[in-house]
Amino acid sequence: MATAAKLEDDMLRDRFQATRALTVALAAPLSDADATVQSMADASPAKWHLAHTTWFLETFILNEAAGYRVFDDRFNFLFNSYYESIGARHPRAARGLITRPALAEIIAWRAHVDAALDAAWGRLPPAALTLIELAIAHEQQHQELLLTDILHLFSANPIEPRVYTPTPAAPAGAAPDGRAWTSHRAGIVRVGAERSSPAFSFDCEGPAHELLLRPFALAGACVSNADWAAFIADGGYRTAALWLSDGWAWVKREAIAAPLYWFDDGTSFTLSGRVERAADAPVVHLSHYEADAFATWAGARLPTEFEWEIAAQGVDPTSGNQLDGPGTIAPRAGGELFGDVWNWTASAFLPYPGFRPEAGAVGEYNGKFMSGQMVLRGASCATPRGHSRLSLRNFFYPHQRWQFTGLRLAKDV
Template sequence: MPHAHPRPVSQETGSIADRYRATRALTAALIEPLSEADATIQSMEDASPAKWHAAHTTWFWETFLLRDHAPDYALFDEQFPFLFNSYYEAEGDRILRGRRGLITRPTMAEVMDWRAHVDEAMARLLDDPAHGDLIALGIAHEQQHIELLLTDIKHAFSKNPIGPAMWQDAQRASSGQQRGWIDHPGGIARVGQQSVGFAFDNEGPAHRVLLEPFALSRRLVTNGEWGEFIADGGYSDHRLWLSDAWAWLSRCNISRPLYWREEEHFTHTGWRERDADAPVSHISYYEADAFATWAGHRLPTEFEWEAIARGQDAPEESPRFDANAGNQLDEAAPPAPTGTGELFGDVWQFTRSAYLPYPRFAPAPGAVGEYNGKFMAGQWVLKGASCATVRGHSRASYRNFFYPQQRWQFTGLRLAKDN
């Protein structure tokens, strides 16, 4: 596969074949700067090797499209379904997640040959409307793994004592954020996926919720503000922290966001001076909740955030934010939060909402039904996309989710308050 540097096609524009090719090419372009060792390393169990992401996304197309809908298709390698299945019980045995870094063979070149083989076979299915929904799911799935590839390799590089850079590009300066609050009068709001476009099953069914009057901050919390929290003893004041969070702090010796040291932080371009005006990132739900308490405010619910994003039942001056705007991934380049004034992009924003099924939710039949539903316990919803999210992948109803202690993703916060 040629290592192009494409501008991804939006989820809302371009043919499904164009979106498939752009997404597949972007994965290849992100892998291009990596050595064989870079692509194989696994720095923790939450992360996966870059090679595994490249292979697993290809396994998805082979397993759910080609195997069932291309009668003349033969598996590229009969060992790959075992090596590159993730968590699909219906698809049989798989290697344990924490051992993915042991897959030194196949080589990266062999994985790229497999990708090219699958792309050639997929070309015959891309224009068939009968497969449109499943192909859209596969595109969205690979776009999720593009973000994971970026955050996982960042974590791996951060563990290297010399702090290597994936790219040499200079870090972008913050663009400044507008201060103030967006007021919402409350009332009955309709939330969840409401359009005919693609959505994951966990975004629906659409339903009504009752909102009390509230306000959402126009700006994301910044590195500078987080520094004030630290200087004020935020990490040592038990009154700010949930019980589980306080135990986590002590057990893991947490005293600052992930990738912080002195006045620097680690980026895809190596160790860099921290921009005080840029949005803080790589924090956990526990830290976000403690900061909100310290600041005298709170985290929004996922429904409050979505109501503002839609401009739903809000005063005329309240914006309806553009899901394709903001600082998101356009090409194979280093992602970094800059603070663009949009709800979408920069960092995923924690909400105070537990990740639970919506009323009348039912998972899809078959193995693809394992995609989201079985994870609806013990995690928290995040909204808004990040600088590593492929542009066009985000929307108001999107529900990202992580465990409360996890922070290797580009995660931050936007405050809310009651009116």
């Protein structure tokens, strides 16, 4: 009979292999040219995502394994992201200039690294297995970034190509009522990831701590496309009083008049090409500035990340419209807290009381980005199912909106 430790090890191995396979499946429709081009400085080429997630495994796990042969020592410079302690790296904004190695060579590198890990698996020390957990979460993050970056790239193509063939739509249920509010308790609450928990979490999710919440209510659904159309019709993008100062300057400077990928004919560009917008689906591809302006217009506000976390207690984080593989990857009508769109919050991405980054180079993963960014909670239709959890903190700069980002309103009670 298999021991509990052996079963746990087998499950970790299966999750790791499934994660690696999903990345390749998501990139399968791309040509070498598709995978090489970079559409803006914030995005990365698909080939770079495939390579960087492999670099992560080679750098932090395999280079410590006896007998491992590095596939190509030039790749350390090309595919390091932001790890200063590892060494120099190619500039982020110039990743689209890496025409070589070709996509086929990156895929071969992935196979080389996967085979080496598979061969070494039984000899990996506990610290390496802990890093495998981090590597799975890291690759899942890059799977979502891969999708958002491909979408941005293809949206710039005048022939509007589609990446994935749409899959049959799930049976439609009753549309949730975004005007319904659920009140939540006030008082001292405990939030964040417990350090003593054996479950994986990023260092920025903890330590767990107590704080005081005032009575609040959360909307029963995310703000919809129809809601956003009403905001536009009422002059939302033309009314300075609704906007934060930086947000209004961004609107004027960038001539923002609608969410990213919207067209005036009622369609939006998606990973399945241009499609008609569903009125009751959550609005997506919003900046924090837009989300905050809408909340002001609606006579409400954005929830804090801690209000969101308390409201989501008891909800299955694997539920809802999340990523299971290639196909239709778009928000759909639903009231789930996890799935469809990430929810912007009113909280800045800052350290929790007592926060300490992980030791070593992996300590650069989150902590050094705790400046000028805002927290999002939940998950989106592009988040790999199983990645999210109650304490997970996503974060982006307030002007960024090429991710699958939306909002859910809150108000004081």
